[in-house]
Amino acid sequence: MDKKLKKILIIEDNEANLYLTKFILEKNGYQVLEAREGIQGLELATKQKPDLILMDIQLPDIDGLEAVKRIRTAKTGQEIPIVALTSYAMVGDREKSLAAGCTGYIEKPINPDTFMAEIEKFL
Amino acid sequence: MRGIEKAVGQILGSGLVFLCLLLLYVPIFGATVAADDSITVRVGIYENQPKIFTDDQGNASGFWPDIIGYIASKEGWKIEYIHGTWTECLKRLENNEIDMMPDVAYTEERSRQYDFSHETVYTSWSMVYTRAGTGIQSLLDLEGKNIAVLKGSVNVEGPDGIKKLVSAFNINCAFTEVDSYARVFELVENGEADAGVTSKDFGYQHESDFDLVKTAIIFQPSPLYFAFPINSSLTPYLIEGIDRHMIGLKQDYDSIYYQSLGKWFGEKHSEKSVIPVWLIWALAGTGGLMLLLAGGSLLLRSQVRSRTKELREEVSEHKLAEEKLAKYRQRLEKLVEARTAELAAKTVEIEKANIHLHEMDRLKSVFLASMSHELRTPLNSIIGFTGIMLQGMAGGLNDEQQKQLTIVKSSASHLLGLINDVLDISKIEAGRIELSLEEFKIDDMMQDVVQTFSQMVSEKGLDLITEVPENLVLFSDKRRVKQVFMNLVSNAVKFTDRGTIKIAARVLNGGKLELCVSDTGIGIKEEDMSRLFEPFQQVDMSLRKRHEGTGLGLYLTRKLADLLGGDISAKSQYGQGSEFIFTIPLRHKVEA
Numbered sequence: 001m002d003k004k005l006k007k008i009l010i011i012e013d014n015e016a017n018l019y020l021t022k023f024i025l026e027k028n029g030y031q032v033l034e035a036r037e038g039i040q041g042l043e044l045a046t047k048q049k050p051d052l053i054l055m056d057i058q059l060p061d062i063d064g065l066e067a068v069k070r071i072r073t074a075k076t077g078q079e080i081p082i083v084a085l086t087s088y089a090m091v092g093d094r095e096k097s098l099a100a101g102c103t104g105y106i107e108k109p110i111n112p113d114t115f116m117a118e119i120e121k122f123l
Numbered sequence: 124m125r126g127i128e129k130a131v132g133q134i135l136g137s138g139l140v141f142l143c144l145l146l147l148y149v150p151i152f153g154a155t156v157a158a159d160d161s162i163t164v165r166v167g168i169y170e171n172q173p174k175i176f177t178d179d180q181g182n183a184s185g186f187w188p189d190i191i192g193y194i195a196s197k198e199g200w201k202i203e204y205i206h207g208t209w210t211e212c213l214k215r216l217e218n219n220e221i222d223m224m225p226d227v228a229y230t231e232e233r234s235r236q237y238d239f240s241h242e243t244v245y246t247s248w249s250m251v252y253t254r255a256g257t258g259i260q261s262l263l264d265l266e267g268k269n270i271a272v273l274k275g276s277v278n279v280e281g282p283d284g285i286k287k288l289v290s291a292f293n294i295n296c297a298f299t300e301v302d303s304y305a306r307v308f309e310l311v312e313n314g315e316a317d318a319g320v321t322s323k324d325f326g327y328q329h330e331s332d333f334d335l336v337k338t339a340i341i342f343q344p345s346p347l348y349f350a351f352p353i354n355s356s357l358t359p360y361l362i363e364g365i366d367r368h369m370i371g372l373k374q375d376y377d378s379i380y381y382q383s384l385g386k387w388f389g390e391k392h393s394e395k396s397v398i399p400v401w402l403i404w405a406l407a408g409t410g411g412l413m414l415l416l417a418g419g420s421l422l423l424r425s426q427v428r429s430r431t432k433e434l435r436e437e438v439s440e441h442k443l444a445e446e447k448l449a450k451y452r453q454r455l456e457k458l459v460e461a462r463t464a465e466l467a468a469k470t471v472e473i474e475k476a477n478i479h480l481h482e483m484d485r486l487k488s489v490f491l492a493s494m495s496h497e498l499r500t501p502l503n504s505i506i507g508f509t510g511i512m513l514q515g516m517a518g519g520l521n522d523e524q525q526k527q528l529t530i531v532k533s534s535a536s537h538l539l540g541l542i543n544d545v546l547d548i549s550k551i552e553a554g555r556i557e558l559s560l561e562e563f564k565i566d567d568m569m570q571d572v573v574q575t576f577s578q579m580v581s582e583k584g585l586d587l588i589t590e591v592p593e594n595l596v597l598f599s600d601k602r603r604v605k606q607v608f609m610n611l612v613s614n615a616v617k618f619t620d621r622g623t624i625k626i627a628a629r630v631l632n633g634g635k636l637e638l639c640v641s642d643t644g645i646g647i648k649e650e651d652m653s654r655l656f657e658p659f660q661q662v663d664m665s666l667r668k669r670h671e672g673t674g675l676g677l678y679l680t681r682k683l684a685d686l687l688g689g690d691i692s693a694k695s696q697y698g699q700g701s702e703f704i705f706t707i708p709l710r711h712k713v714e715a
Contacts, residue, residue, distance in 0.1 A: 016504040024507070027516050058496065087499035088492070089546075092557075109503035109539060112510025 006123060009033040009050035011041035011067065012085075013059050017108070021054060021085070028116055038062035046074045052122055055102065057086040057093075065100040072101040081122040085110075163201040164361065166191060167212035167224040173387035174226055174245075177206065187225040189383040190244060194368045219352040223361055227350035234424060235431060238358050241421050242369035243346040245384075246413065249278035249285070250326050251340035253318040254311060260339050265289060265296045271307040271316035274300035278320055283343040285320050308333040328389050339405060344413055484553065491549050498542050506535045544675040547606075548658075551682045558600040558686070560711055565595045565628060565636065572608045573626070576616050585619060590627040597636060598710040603683050607691075610680045611640040611703050619644030622700070634709045635689075641702040647695035655693055656681040680705075688712060 008030045012018040022032045033050055035041035038059040045053055053071070057064035064084065071077035083104040084097035094105045104122055106115075168183050170176045178184040183191075183204045195202045205212075205221050215221045217236055229239050251270075253259045259268065272279045279285055279300070289296055299316050301307055304326075307319040312333045319335075330337065349365055351358040372380035509532045511517060513525065520528065550556045569591045580587050597604065615624045622643025631637050647655065658678040684691040689707035 014500055014504075017500065017507075020504050020507040020511075024511060024516070027511070087496040087503065089495055089499060108499050109506040109535075112507055112514065115507075 005031070006052070007031045007033055007048060007050040008119075009035065009041065009044055009048065009053045011035045011038070011045075011053065011059065011064065012056045013037065014056070017056075020110075024112070024115060025119075036060075038064065038067040042067050042070050045071045045080065046076045049076055050080060052119070053080055053082040054085045054119075055082050057084060057088050057097070065096065068097075068101045083119070083122055161201070162199070163203055164195065164223055164357075165203045165205055165221040167215055167221045168204040168206050169209045169212050171209075171226065186245065186383050186387040189379055189386075190369075190372070191225065193372070193379045194365060197368060198364050200364075216350060216352055219355055222351065222355060222357050224350045226347050228345045228347055233350070234428065235435075236353065237350040238353050238362065239351070239424075240349040240362050240365045240369070241417070242348075242366045242373070243413070243417060244348060244369060246344055246346045248323045248344040248409070249320055249342055250323050251285075251318050251320055251338045252308065252311060252326055252330060252335040253338050254314070255334070255336050257317055259318050262288065262292055262294065262340050264338075265318065265340075266294050267296060268317040269297045269299060269315075271299045271301055271310040271319040273304055273307060273320070274302060276320075278322070278343050281343065285342065288342055305329070308335060311335055324388055341405060341409060344409060346413060346417060487549075487553055491546060491553070495542070495546050499539075502535060502539055502542070506532065506539070509535060541675070544679050548675060548679050548682060551679075551686060556603075556686060558603065558711070560598060560713065561601055562596050562598050563601045565597050566591045566593050568601070568605055568608065569626065569628070572605065572612055575609065576612055579616050580624070583616070583620065585616070585621070586623040588623060588625045588627075590625070590629075592628060592630065595628070595630065595636070596709075597707070599687055599707065600711070603687055604707065607680050607683050607687070607689075607705055607707075608638065610676050611638070611705060614676060614703070615640050615642040615644065615701075618642065618701070630709065631706065635706050636709055638705045638707075639702060640705075641700060643700040646697040646699050646701050647693070648697045652693065652695065656691070 008025055010018060010021050010025070010032060012021065012034070013036050018034060018036070022034060025032050033044050033048055035044050038061045041053075041055070041059075042062075044050070055064045055068060059067070062070075064086070068082055068084075071080065071082065081103040082101065083106055084094075084102045085106050085108065086093065086097070087108040089107045097105050104118075106118055166183075168175055168177065168188075171185075173185050175183070175185040175187040183202075188204075191202060194200070205215065207215065212221065212224050213227075213236075216224045224237075225244070227233065227237070227239070233239075251259070251265075258264065270285070272285060277284060279298070281287075286298070299310060301310065304321040307316075307321055308329060310316040311319040312335060318338065321329075323341075326337065349361075351361055369380075372378045375381075508517075509528050512520065513528050513532060547556075569589060573587065573589060577587075612624070612626065619642040624640070624642045627639045627641075629637055629639075656677050658675055681691050684705060684707070687707050688711060689705060691703065691705045693701060693703050695701040
């Protein structure tokens with residue numbers, strides 16, 4: 001499938017980081033959807049059915065883990081790969097993310113040299 | 124009356140040898156003191172006419188002063204009478220405020236408080252009188268009779284009194300208690316009572332006034348003595364003098380002793396006929412028996428006295444010890460109580476502190492988590508944008524931009540390393556690191572590590588040798604073990620500018636893996652070795668700028684080694700190179 005047709009939803013409340021991820025993905029030829037809050041991300045995920053979701057965990061309304069659980073309960077959200085992209089790097093954070101329904105887990109700060117390779121494993 | 128006394132005298136005489144023997148027990152103190160004419164003897168005097176009393180002229184008078192006066196004149200003593208009541212006199216005697224007290228009956232109790240002369244000076248006793256013709260002669264004749272007695276008298280209620288006496292012989296008789304001996308005699312005379320009890324002294328003086336006769340019932344003898352302070356140095360001397368004279372006085376019927384008895388107690392020595400012969404023998408027998416008893420008791424008395432004294436001392440010592448013990452016990456009990464209370468309070472405090480600590484610990488975890496998050500968020504964009512700019516994703520860069528962004532990237536990486544180390548140490552110290560145990564191959568891991576540093580090694584032109592056993596499987600926390608390997612190899616590369624870095628792993632006895640990382644780098648000074656594994660002790664501060672360490676690397680490495688059940692040590696020759704040895708169990712011991 002052509003990369004151009006692949007949609008990646010970024011749910012991220014920090015402008016700088018949202019811009020960074022979006023910039024990298026667009027430079028690599030992906031279509032980017034963006035949400036700055038959990039509920040908004042949840043709606044986009046179920047309506048737009050993106051090919052991949054990059055999910056920040058700390059969000060202003062509902063947290064990322066809650067958002068993942070809700071996406072997974074929606075009919076349209078069960079198959080979408082969701083990668084937690086988070087600054088939570090304490091013991092157990094990875095496990096918590098996977099338990100909530102995430103497909104993968106990438107710690108911030110990202111490594112720009114390897115980031116795309118990690119993402120593309122889930123596409 | 125002389126006949127009686129003669130008989131008494133004979134008995135006295137027969138007891139004399141015995142008494143003389145007894146006197147040997149008395150310390151002879153008089154020889155030296157007797158020569159001193161100026162000796163003054165303080166004598167207690169109380170009012171008990173006719174025995175001892177103060178006359179109208181204020182002089183000491185009566186039976187006892189007569190005797191005292193006689194002996195004093197013979198011995199050359201000066202007598203000083205100290206007036207007082209009976210009780211006061213005895214108190215003074217006990218306190219050594221007088222040297223001698225007359226008219227004291229010997230009792231067991233008193234013998235503990237005073238010393239006594241050995242010669243009885245005067246003996247009083249009690250008697251039963253009756254009317255002529257009642258037929259009462261002996262104790263058994265009192266059966267069924269009514270007896271008049273002095274109410275409350277010792278000769279009625281006392282241990283040797285008439286009531287005890289009749290009950291000892293199972294004699295049933297009635298007692299009429301009255302207020303005076305005169306009344307006792309009245310009742311007997313007018314027939315209201317069959318018999319009456321009086322003191323011998325009253326009876327002798329008044330029997331003729333009431334036309335009564337003596338019976339053979341004589342009881343409760345009380346021999347009277349001189350008493351002396353127990354601790355006075357004068358006492359043995361006085362006792363010796365008095366006893367010596369009393370023996371002489373009692374042997375001579377013309378002596379002041381008999382004159383005085385007649386004068387004060389009306390004992391008429393010439394009237395022999397009045398007294399029946401049986402009474403003479405009864406009295407003589409009583410007197411002799413008493414003397415023998417007194418004599419025998421003298422032996423015992425001195426022994427008893429010294430033994431009593433010993434016992435009393437023992438008892439008081441024992442008492443003291445007991446009191447001390449009791450005090451100690453009380454003190455101990457109080458101490459224990461206080462300690463228990465303290466402990467209880469401490470326990471409550473500790474529980475509170477514990478709750479507080481748990482809360483602090485929770486807050487620390489929350490703090491660590493949010494610190495981690497808050498520091499990583501801005502670092503993400505710094506490292507991310509720097510990376511993509513250096514990749515040329517945002518457009519071409521000139522050389523200077525390229526160089527400067529490379530510095531930003533390096534600094535950001537260093538900052539990230541610091542943050543990771545600090546968080547790791549905090550987590551380890553808070554006991555919050557949970558090991559994630561798994562099996563992994565040591566050669567695979569080492570290959571990863573070498574790969575990470577290969578670029579740097581080749582840039583510096585170093586040789587890197589690895590000697591790691593193939594397919595050796597370790598059961599431990601892979602990520603943490605790798606962290607240790609990384610730190611050790613990173614240090615070796617960092618501090619070596621030329622030469623060789625050697626990584627050697629081997630299995631030790633006891634199921635341990637030893638990893639040895641040696642280099643030909645700058646080495647460590649002897650004096651720095653001890654603080655090598657302390658935080659922020661990068662040994663040579665001047666190296667810090669050149670070698671960008673966090674100062675936490677080896678400290679964290681040691682913490683990790685401990686966490687993994689391993690150990691880490693270092694050897695070095697300054698200027699020659701260093702060697703770090705890390706040992707770790709092949710299989711991490713899983714706690715039950």
